[in-house]
Amino acid sequence: VQLVESGGGLVQPGGSLRLFCSASGFTFSNYAMHWVRQAPGKGLEYVSGISGNEGSTDYADSVKGRFTISRDNSKNTLYLQMSSLKTEDTALYYCARADSSGWYAPFDFWGQGTLVTVSS
Amino acid sequence: DIVMTQSPDSLAVSLGERATINCKSSQSVFYSSNNKNYLTWYQQKPGQPPKMVIYWASTRESGVPDRFSGSGSGTDFTLTISSLQAEDVAVYYCQQYYSTPYTFGQGTKLEIK
Numbered sequence: 690v691q692l693v694e695s696g697g698g699l700v701q702p703g704g705s706l707r708l709f710c711s712a713s714g715f716t717f718s719n720y721a722m723h724w725v726r727q728a729p730g731k732g733l734e735y736v737s738g739i740s741g742n743e744g745s746t747d748y749a750d751s752v753k754g755r756f757t758i759s760r761d762n763s764k765n766t767l768y769l770q771m772s773s774l775k776t777e778d779t780a781l782y783y784c785a786r787a788d789s790s791g792w793y794a795p796f797d798f799w800g801q802g803t804l805v806t807v808s809s
Numbered sequence: 810d811i812v813m814t815q816s817p818d819s820l821a822v823s824l825g826e827r828a829t830i831n832c833k834s835s836q837s838v839f840y841s842s843n844n845k846n847y848l849t850w851y852q853q854k855p856g857q858p859p860k861m862v863i864y865w866a867s868t869r870e871s872g873v874p875d876r877f878s879g880s881g882s883g884t885d886f887t888l889t890i891s892s893l894q895a896e897d898v899a900v901y902y903c904q905q906y907y908s909t910p911y912t913f914g915q916g917t918k919l920e921i922k
Contacts (some may be wrong), residue, residue: 723911725859726839733851733859733902733913747909750810784860793906797870799858 690714690798692784697803708803709778710767710784718742718762721787723796724769726780726805736782737769741790752778774807781805811905815914821875828890830917832903837883840907847907848886850879853916854899862901863888885902895921 696708723738728742737758738747746758756768767784781804785796812835822828822853838847843893851859861870863879866886890897898921903914 732916733853733904735911735913738909738911749910753905792909793847795861795864795904795906796851796859797861797864799860801858
């Protein structure tokens with residue numbers, strides 16, 4: 690199992706960014722996927738999740754209406770479209786695999802993360 | 810949202826001694842229909858992503874040493890390391906996956922005394 694995030698970088702407040710998570714080593718469509726972030730020196734914060742068949746999504750209140758999670762099972766890729774970015778969105782963004790195609794399962798594999806910095 | 814509160818925030822234990830970390834949820838994460846607690850523990854070492862060590866509150870992940878154990882039910886949970894080794898130095902997080910949005914505890918930093 691391998692999860693590789695990319696797409697992070699420096700963006701100004703109010704800007705947009707799209708994160709990618711490329712998955713390999715497992716049947717991607719059989720698993721729900723999630724984004725979790727970690728601000729510098731801080732703890733883990735759940736951001737968003739999507740079921741294996743793309744049927745349902747979920748968001749933390751802190752990003753609802755600004756972030757959109759999606760996936761392309763034909764490309765084994767998870768996405769996070771981030772808009773109206775705020776300085777408090779600065780963090781290392783991890784993608785994580787849930788041990789199920791649906792909800793209510795632990796996160797059994799994590800990527801190394803991609804750093805998003807929101808600053809003027 | 811379910812609030813997860815860990816105690817203590819940091820802990821220093823001598824090599825070979827027992828380390829105990831507590832996690833309390835603001836509401837029960839026990840689902841009676843399948844008799845499972847929707848609670849997991851992660852270990853995060855510096856510069857690394859989190860690693861799942863315990864799931865369903867007490868099931869050890871494959872490859873995790875048996876000195877790690879999880880216990881508890883409902884709203885109160887414990888991660889125990891029976892004999893601390895140097896490689897166990899890390900921050901430990903509990904997480905509930907009973908309801909969305911899934912929430913984490915604030916973390917407990919475990920160090921060697």
